Amino acid sequence: MKKILFIEDEFTLQKTMGEFLEKEGYKVIHALDGEIGLKLAKKEKPDLILLDLILPKLNGFEVLRKLKETEETKDMPIIVLTNLGEIGDIEKGLALGATTYLVKADQDLDEVLLKIKRTLGE
């Protein structure tokens, strides 16, 4: 069973997205802020990381940077899932190493699932 680490500070979203992905057969690991996310990425070694950019304590871009700089986590594919949708943000996210950049408001759940499956090579 593939593991997905979901770094997102909104509890409601963690719940809905979490249940949705688990129904699709993935194991979901929840992280409500960037620091916990980094810790869990090293500990749980997920197959994919879903990362929101607006997070308390450490902001999403910083988390992205750290994930790509750390040896144990640098090869994990990261899908940025956020409502920060300016061109500048998208470019920054991709430049920092995100595999895909998705704006929540523009995506259907099915589209997100498709991108996840594609990134995991399914």
Added chain:
Amino acid sequence: MNFKEVFEELNFFLQAKKYNISLWQYPPFLFIILGTVIILTIFSTYFIGSRYLQPEIVALSVIIITLILLILDYIIVNSFERLLETNIMKSEFINVISHQLRTPISNLKWTLDLALREKDGDRKTEFLKIIKGQNERMLRLVKDMLFASQLERGKWIFKKELVSLEDIIESVLKDFSIFAKSHNIKIKVDIGENLPKIFVDPEKINQVVSNLLSNAIYYSRRKGQVEIRLKRKDRKIRCEVEDKGMGIPREEQKYIFQKFFRGKNILEQKVEGTGLGLFIAKGIVEASGGKIGFQSEEGEGSIFHFELPMK
């Protein structure tokens, strides 16, 4: 452009009113003033020069006139800067509003999707409850943003009455009793003596107290107590709300009353707040003739206080 439109453009009073600024902030008007002053100075310099042949007097008058022109220039540049600022604030506001609304709207979108696919009735209801919550969140956000905007522009009409702050606090405590209990927080109240009545909009002051109390409870991390103190201070009444919670880091303290400021210590539940609470509280207190402030130490807690003048 027809004659009527040209005339309207030249009617500076009308134009300034349209943009909601005073005549002395309206650049075209200031340009006319500047132009008039320049013409006057040209003529005065000529007359002074032709009458008083001493070069010192001419030099002095030129210097005085230059100074006047510089001051006028400064006023004009200033008014342009102010207009620029307002423009930036407006586009930032629109930007932030759209962004703030996008979050609950996208949450709603996905939850609706899941609710529609869900066959189990109970689970469907669960999803609908979440949707209801997001919808209420959006309504609160829009309401707060509209109010904040009106407050900023001085357009809100307060319905002032002679009230006692203790009554307002009592009402707030009634609303918050369940909330406090669910967060495992005790509320202690200390009402002073000889408290004056104040002339304020009770609903709005209720909003201020509720906001401070809700913050105090949220940031208390589920233990301890929150204390509300009310005392007379000369011709003012002072209200303090103290919590022994997380406190506010020193670097963030100067931003605390700003619109949508999110501290790094923000809690998960507070994420669903509007981010406008303290900005609105400050606006209401100041519009009511009072002052608001706080003392806070990270890890130790905070005391938020406001004072209102007695009638």
